Amino acid sequence: MTNTIYNKIKDFKKRFPTTIAWRLKAHSKVAAEHINDDEEVLYAFAAQKLPSVFNVTSTYAIVITDKRILLAQKRLLFGYFYYTITPDMFNDLTIKMGILWGRVIIDTVKETVNLTFISKDALREIETVLSKYMMQEKRQYESELTDEEHDKLKEELKDISKNGEQ
Numbered sequence: 001m002t003n004t005i006y007n008k009i010k011d012f013k014k015r016f017p018t019t020i021a022w023r024l025k026a027h028s029k030v031a032a033e034h035i036n037d038d039e040e041v042l043y044a045f046a047a048q049k050l051p052s053v054f055n056v057t058s059t060y061a062i063v064i065t066d067k068r069i070l071l072a073q074k075r076l077l078f079g080y081f082y083y084t085i086t087p088d089m090f091n092d093l094t095i096k097m098g099i100l101w102g103r104v105i106i107d108t109v110k111e112t113v114n115l116t117f118i119s120k121d122a123l124r125e126i127e128t129v130l131s132k133y134m135m136q137e138k139r140q141y142e143s144e145l146t147d148e149e150h151d152k153l154k155e156e157l158k159d160i161s162k163n164g165e166q
Helices: 002-015 025-033 120-141 147-161
Strands: 041-049 059-065 070-073 079-083 090-097 101-108 112-119
Touching: 002 025, 002 041, 002 059, 002 147, 025 059, 025 079, 025 090, 041 090, 041 120, 041 147, 059 079, 059 120, 090 120, 101 120, 112 120, 120 147
Parallel strands: none
Antiparallel strands: 041 059, 041 112, 059 070, 070 079, 090 101, 101 112
16 A cells, blocks of 8 residues: 555656655555555645745645545654544635645644645646545535446546546
């Protein structure tokens, strides 16, 4: 699972090289430890998780599975940080574009997650993936989504992860 996540993040970095991210393999390994056997990785990218523009050492691996969003960071010396966002906790998504980088803000019931130093060009793809994913998952909670629609979304998100947004 570590290689799957790492390869998706590496593909993201190849498509959007101006995104600031460090130690991708270590962060991917932490995320892989928390993926359950019945989950499938659909999309993954890297970003800084802090609202401060002065802290560029807080890279997280952000992984979207068919059940939730995971944020994982391997600390420099020992330990790690791990967060999960389930669809029922998701409130809103905000995208902000600056001169060089952009910011993705995920508003949840408990907190606001700021993902920063993301390439401006990547913002549209991330917004598309997160919006489609959350809309479909919320519909599924309400039993409006058929299995065929859910499978189609999973394939679409995996394709975007591999080839980028067309």
